[in-house]
Amino acid sequence: MYNTADRVGLIVKIKEAIPYIEDADLKNTAADIISKLVVMTDKNFADLRCDYGRILFYGSNRKRL
Numbered sequence: 001m002y003n004t005a006d007r008v009g010l011i012v013k014i015k016e017a018i019p020y021i022e023d024a025d026l027k028n029t030a031a032d033i034i035s036k037l038v039v040m041t042d043k044n045f046a047d048l049r050c051d052y053g054r055i056l057f058y059g060s061n062r063k064r065l
Contacts, residue, residue, distance in 0.1 A: 011034055
């Protein structure tokens with residue numbers, strides 16, 4: 001897990017790691033995560049919370065996904 005609160009910084013770190021990932025499924029997952037981070041706003045990113053491997057989103061309606 002990357003220790004960053006910066007969405008763009010996280011995108012850069014994952015992109016840097018992709019060439020070293022050998023597993024094709026994991027490489028595809030990393031690419032999917034990057035795609036989601038790219039279209040996400042900084043506000044949406046700030047509202048994300050990680051809880052023991054589960055990603056929880058707390059938006060304006062405070063629903064847990």
